[in-house]
Amino acid sequence: MHTDRLEEYLETILYLVKKNQSPAKTKQIAEELNVSSPSVTEMIKKLHSMGFVEYKPYQGVELTDKGAEEAVRIKRKHQVLETFLAEVLDFDRREAHREACELEHAVSDSVLERLYDFMGNPEYCPDGHPINVDKNNLKREEGFIPLDEMKEGSSGTIVRVTLPRETKERLTSLGIITGEDIEVRRKQKQGCISVMAVGSEIALGRDIAKKIFITPKDKSQ
Amino acid sequence: MKNESSRLAWSEVNGDVIEISSSCCNSSDRDKNNSTYDLTFAFIGNPSVGKSVFFSRLTGVGVEVSNYPGTTVSLKTGNVNVKDRTIEVVDLPGIYSLGVANEDEKVTKRFLIENAPDVIINVLDASRLERNLYLTLQLLELDIPMVIALNQVDLAAELGILIDTDKLSELLGLPVVPTVATWGVGLDEVVLVALGEVGKVQKHHRVRYSQWIRQALSSLDYTFPNTPQSVQTAALLNDAEFVELCCMPPEASAILSTARRLRQNIELDHGISVPDTVARDLYGEAGFIVDSVVSSFEPKKRFRDRVDRVLTSPNFGIAVLISALLVTFLLVFRIGGFLETWIVNDIFEPYIIQPVEAMTLGMSPVLRNLILYSLRGVEAGFAIAIPYIAVFYAILSIFEDSGYLTRAAFLLDNLTHKLGLHGRAVIPLVLGFGCNVPAIMAVHALGTRREKRIASLLISLIPCSARTVIILGLVGTFVGFWPAVSIYVFEIIIIAAMGWILGRTLPGQRSGFIMEMTPLRKPELKSTLRKTWMKSREFLFIAFPLLLAGSAALGIADALGLLSVFQDFVEPVSVGLLGLPAFAATALVFGILRKEMALQILAVLAGTANFAAVMTPVQMYQFAVITTIYVPCVATIAVLKHELGTKDTGMIVTFTIFLSLVAGILIRIFGPLFL
Numbered sequence: 001m002h003t004d005r006l007e008e009y010l011e012t013i014l015y016l017v018k019k020n021q022s023p024a025k026t027k028q029i030a031e032e033l034n035v036s037s038p039s040v041t042e043m044i045k046k047l048h049s050m051g052f053v054e055y056k057p058y059q060g061v062e063l064t065d066k067g068a069e070e071a072v073r074i075k076r077k078h079q080v081l082e083t084f085l086a087e088v089l090d091f092d093r094r095e096a097h098r099e100a101c102e103l104e105h106a107v108s109d110s111v112l113e114r115l116y117d118f119m120g121n122p123e124y125c126p127d128g129h130p131i132n133v134d135k136n137n138l139k140r141e142e143g144f145i146p147l148d149e150m151k152e153g154s155s156g157t158i159v160r161v162t163l164p165r166e167t168k169e170r171l172t173s174l175g176i177i178t179g180e181d182i183e184v185r186r187k188q189k190q191g192c193i194s195v196m197a198v199g200s201e202i203a204l205g206r207d208i209a210k211k212i213f214i215t216p217k218d219k220s221q
Numbered sequence: 222m223k224n225e226s227s228r229l230a231w232s233e234v235n236g237d238v239i240e241i242s243s244s245c246c247n248s249s250d251r252d253k254n255n256s257t258y259d260l261t262f263a264f265i266g267n268p269s270v271g272k273s274v275f276f277s278r279l280t281g282v283g284v285e286v287s288n289y290p291g292t293t294v295s296l297k298t299g300n301v302n303v304k305d306r307t308i309e310v311v312d313l314p315g316i317y318s319l320g321v322a323n324e325d326e327k328v329t330k331r332f333l334i335e336n337a338p339d340v341i342i343n344v345l346d347a348s349r350l351e352r353n354l355y356l357t358l359q360l361l362e363l364d365i366p367m368v369i370a371l372n373q374v375d376l377a378a379e380l381g382i383l384i385d386t387d388k389l390s391e392l393l394g395l396p397v398v399p400t401v402a403t404w405g406v407g408l409d410e411v412v413l414v415a416l417g418e419v420g421k422v423q424k425h426h427r428v429r430y431s432q433w434i435r436q437a438l439s440s441l442d443y444t445f446p447n448t449p450q451s452v453q454t455a456a457l458l459n460d461a462e463f464v465e466l467c468c469m470p471p472e473a474s475a476i477l478s479t480a481r482r483l484r485q486n487i488e489l490d491h492g493i494s495v496p497d498t499v500a501r502d503l504y505g506e507a508g509f510i511v512d513s514v515v516s517s518f519e520p521k522k523r524f525r526d527r528v529d530r531v532l533t534s535p536n537f538g539i540a541v542l543i544s545a546l547l548v549t550f551l552l553v554f555r556i557g558g559f560l561e562t563w564i565v566n567d568i569f570e571p572y573i574i575q576p577v578e579a580m581t582l583g584m585s586p587v588l589r590n591l592i593l594y595s596l597r598g599v600e601a602g603f604a605i606a607i608p609y610i611a612v613f614y615a616i617l618s619i620f621e622d623s624g625y626l627t628r629a630a631f632l633l634d635n636l637t638h639k640l641g642l643h644g645r646a647v648i649p650l651v652l653g654f655g656c657n658v659p660a661i662m663a664v665h666a667l668g669t670r671r672e673k674r675i676a677s678l679l680i681s682l683i684p685c686s687a688r689t690v691i692i693l694g695l696v697g698t699f700v701g702f703w704p705a706v707s708i709y710v711f712e713i714i715i716i717a718a719m720g721w722i723l724g725r726t727l728p729g730q731r732s733g734f735i736m737e738m739t740p741l742r743k744p745e746l747k748s749t750l751r752k753t754w755m756k757s758r759e760f761l762f763i764a765f766p767l768l769l770a771g772s773a774a775l776g777i778a779d780a781l782g783l784l785s786v787f788q789d790f791v792e793p794v795s796v797g798l799l800g801l802p803a804f805a806a807t808a809l810v811f812g813i814l815r816k817e818m819a820l821q822i823l824a825v826l827a828g829t830a831n832f833a834a835v836m837t838p839v840q841m842y843q844f845a846v847i848t849t850i851y852v853p854c855v856a857t858i859a860v861l862k863h864e865l866g867t868k869d870t871g872m873i874v875t876f877t878i879f880l881s882l883v884a885g886i887l888i889r890i891f892g893p894l895f896l
Contacts, residue, residue, distance in 0.1 A: 093489050163733075166323075170735055172500045173318030175352050179501055185738075186533050191635045192644065194533075194738055198504060199511075200349040203631045205643055205734030 004105040007074045008033060009043055010052060013061055014071035019162070021146070023060030077104040080116050088119065145216060147184075148193060148209035155183035156214040163211050174202050176212065258300065258309035261336065262415055265329065265360065266344035267353050268315030269739050271372045273297075274748050275344055275402040276312040277755055279412065295665075296332070303416055311338065317352075319359040321460055333363060334466045340415040341367040347377035347384055347399075348740065350515065354507035355500075361393065361425040362451040366418040369397040370411045375404075376742060381518045389514045394424045403745045430502045433491055437483040445476050456480035458496055525741050532628045532741075542629050545620070546651055553613050553655035554686050560608030569600040586780040594776025598768045601815040602761065602856070609656040609686055611757045617652065617659075618752035622744035627736060634734045640717065641724015642667075643734035646676050653683035657857045658760055664864055675723045677865055678873055681853040682716050682880075684709060687816035688849040694820055696845045699833045704896065708845055715850075715880070760860075767859040772814060784810065799847075799885045801840055802827075812848050814855055819848045839892040843885050851881035 012032050016024035026044065030037045044061055047053045052067030063071055078100050085096035144159050158178050161168055175198035176182065182195040186203075194203040204212075266272040280299030297312040313332060314325035321327065333341070343360055345353040360367060371386060390397040396414045400407030427450075430438065434457070441453045448468060455463040456476045465473045484495045532538055574596060581589040620626045626648060634644030642650075645667055652660035660680045664673050684692065697705035778784055788795075788806050795806040804826035812819025823844070824830045832841055852874050853861065861870040 166321075167733060167735070169320045169496070170317070170323070172496070173316075173320055173355065174735065174737065175355070175504065177500050177504065178497055180504065186631070188533070188632070188635070189535060192631050192734065194631065198349075198352045198355075198507070200352050201738040201740075203627065203634075203644070203734065203736045203738050205634050205638070208733035208735060 005043065006047065006050075006052075007070075007105050008101075009047060010063070010067060010071040011074050011078070013053065013063055014068070014075060017062060023056060023062045025060040029061070074104055077107060077112055080112055080119075081107065084115050084119060144213040146210050147182075147195070147204070147212040147214050148206055150184045150187075150193070150214060150216065152184055152187040154216060155181060156216040157181050158212060159215050160213040161211065162213070163208065167208065171208075171212075175200070176202060176204075181217075182214070259306040260308045260340070260416075260419060261338040262308055262310045262340050262342055262412070263332065263336075263338035264310065264312045264342050264344060265356070266315060266372075267317055267346065267349075267356060269737065270315070270344050270346035270349075270353065271402040272315060272344040273312060273755075274751065275370065275372065275400070275408060276310065277751055278402060278405055279408055280310060296328075301412060303412060306416070308412070308416070311336075316356065318356055321462065327462060330463055331466060333365065334463075338365065339419050341365050342370055342411060342415055343367055344370045344372050344402075347371050347374045348380050348382055350377075350382070350384065351504075351507050351511045354510055355503050357393070358426075358428050358503050358506055361395075361427070362454060364423075364425065364449065364451070366415075366421055366423050367395050367425070368411060368415045368418055369393070369395060370402075370407070371397055371399045372402050374399045375401050376740070380740070383516050383518075385514045385516070389510070392510055392513065393426045403748050428503055428506045431498050433487045433493065434495065434498055434502065437480075437487060437495075440483060441476065441480060444479055445472070448472070448476060452476070453480075454499070457484055458499060459484065529628075529741050532625065533631055538628070538632055542632055545625070545629070549613075549616050549620075549651070550654055552616060553609060554689070556612045557608040557655065557686055558690075560612070561604045564607060565600060565604050569596075569603070574600065587777055590776035590780040591773050592776075594772040594779070595769055597776075598772025598814065598855075599765075601772070601818070602765050602768045604815070607757070610659050610760050611753055613652060613655045613659050614753040614756040615749060617648075617663075618749045618756075619744045621752075622742070622748060624739040624741040627738045630734075630736060631738065639724070640679065640720030641675050641727070642672055642679075642720065645734065645736055646672065649676055649680060650683065653680040653685060655686055657681055657683065657685050657853060658860050659756065661857060661860045661864055662756070662760065671727055674865060674869060675720065675727060677861060677869070678723065678876070679716050679720050681857055681861065681873055681877065682712065682719065682850065684712050684849050685816070687854070690817040691820045691848050692845050694817075695823075695832060695841050699831075699836075700838045700841055700896065704838075704842060705845075708842070708849065711846065711884075712849060715884075760856075767862075768814075768855050771855040775810070775814065794882070798882070799843060800889050801843060801885075802836060805840075805844055808844075809848065809851065812854070813852050816848060816854050819844075838896040839888065842892055842896060843888045846888060847881045847885050850884055851878050853877065 009029070012029055013024045016028050016032065020028075026037055026040050029044075030040045033040070044053060044055055047067070048055055051064060052070060053061050054064055055061050081103050082096045082100040085091040085099055086093055091099065150156065158176065158180050161171060161176070161178060163171070171177065176195070180197060182197050184193060185196055185201055186192075186194040190206070192203050192205055193209045194201055196202075264272055264276050276297060276299070279301060296314075299310055299312075301308045301310055311332070313329045316323075316326045316329055319326060319330055332338075341360060341363075343357055345357065357369065369389070371384060371389070374384070377384065384399075386397045386399050396418065398407050398411045398414055400411060402408065429435075437457055438450070438453055441448075441456065442450070445453070452464055452467045453476070455467075457480045459477075459481065461473075461477055464477055467473075468476065487493065487495055532541060574593070577596060578593060581592055584592075617626075620629070630644035630647050632644075633647040637643055637646050637650075640646070646664075649660045649663040649667070652663055657680050660683070661677050664676045664680070667673050667676055692705050692708050696708060778787075784807055787810065788803055791806045792803055795801050796803050805823065808819045808823040808826055811822040823832070827835045829835060836844070852858075858870060858874065861873060865873075
């Protein structure tokens, strides 16, 4: 039971860090796991003493290398189990996810690897996430960089937009949508950035550019 | 087939002389009902495609601006007479898509469904065809007869983009007319072609969506065979408002819930987002169409591109911006001030006010005041509208048409963030120094309501040119130059502090800075004049009624002796708390009509224009600060009410009174230490 909670926490922190590209906040963890903030703080202390996480006041929790390794290992278990339940045993997607959450803490590494081989070493689990996560790529998942880190004159393909629905829709109607190519036209130090998208130039504030992720084109990098 | 019909209309234009005349519609016959018009044409297009120029050229002077019921989105309507038919033309707000992201888009959709225009005239910018087609493809699904006005073909050609209009017309299944709205090329043709399309069933091009979307749509079509495809697509995209407008409630909820299930299935099974996929399909289609109709060549490296680089470069760009703002401010202040003096002293006073004063000598004081004060209201309107607003709008529309405005906003986004706003707010804030009225009118483009509220409050605190008259005329002349400058510094600190506080406390959505950068081009004199005229007229429409009513009420109050009652009533505050002379309160009341009138009335009441003889420096400083802060002038209140509604306007008025009192008391306490 105790290890289960620990693993849940590590997994959640990994998820939040990856999703937000920033340290996980106590409040977010509490919401995600449906527990109270004080108990999160309590657990963070414990994880910290075990050397799994680092806590920066006002910023949040980040995984240490050891913590990331552990979290990735659990995550992988989850993904493999979920894939097995959904693809082989034909479970409903949601049910597969729920079951996997429970099983991941019980299954041993050797059983898991057998299962993985049995399924023919799939690359992605049913919801499109990669099964094999490289822990060095936590911050820069698959070479994405946020738009505000692109250089003037460079171009790339939009891979992810993590903004609220209304803003996302506005961007969509201006041609900024995943899969489209853009080129950075102007960039201010610490300020706005402008991109060419479907033939017209769009200026974006920094806080918006931060949440648009790009795979840069090789030649310009 | 469609080409033939468009050719037919073309030849009609070229052959016979067909009179297209426009006339003014007055509001009373619009209110009665819509049946006075035979047909309704709706203009739709992206922002800054020249749609408004198009519209105003077509309708001439008779444009009526009214809010769409229950919204702050204003629609322009006018009418055009063609071949004995009266056509109502409606200019819908500029939008990028038929989405749900903002009020303009929602209003456009509601208008299209509820008012069912006979023909949509979709204005496209030829230089940005691909992005513009996104909206066009969405509009096509509505199955309303449509005509495309392919505008700015001249600019596109300059940029090396040539468009095969016949091919485009064939691909989309509707007539396409190339136009250059700023020169008036092709405008009449568009209307004639549109007239030819009334009642026709156009065979519109359909977007070929991705496999999963198609499957979902066909299963929706199977379950709800009687609903149009636009409704099915909207349901799949979870646009409940649209579906509910088109269907009866039980059917709407049925189709929405079926669509929700389908959408969730797609998203779970294939890991794709339905709205994103639909949008990508639309862009894919637009890209395909562009590839088949556009032949582009590399334009020669233009001088303009280099200028463009410089305008947003870190150091030089800021230098250009500051000088542009200074020049604007100076021009508005100089030309505006000159024109105002001329209008007031050389036209109104000698030819209207004084003769009427002489004529009404024998009348009862109430009637006489009613007439005189109303005239003064009219005078105030002209003295603000023509000099400041017109000059301001002339300069603004040059900046706007040249594309410089978007570069300025780009540069200043960072700074305005600190005020709880974003780059686009720069424009109205700067406008405020000339006159608060056009500034608040420009707030409409700011996105969320939260930003409109912050910007409006900040603007109503900005010392406009009329307040500058008081600051310079009273403090600058009788107290000193530096004290006058200190009032500006003081004001700017208050504004920055208010922005900072509101930015952190005001609830509501923060919209980030997203703005299309319009290409640089040479502004046209004609379109500048036209825009100036349209905006100035808009101001007259909004502000005049209140200006007249306010002046008349003040006149009656004065005649009935209510003003002295008021003066006695506020004496504990004005004299007791603030330490001002009693007559200053009355002057402040007049300042609501037109800010600089406070100074004129002060001189009348004090019996001298040498204020140093009747007021202490601290009192003068206090009076100037209070007039700049307290209650925005009547015209400003009118536009505030138009943009934000009564409640917020009331709050701003109350707040500014409170703020001016606090400032007045503080000056009374600490002023003597400095002055």
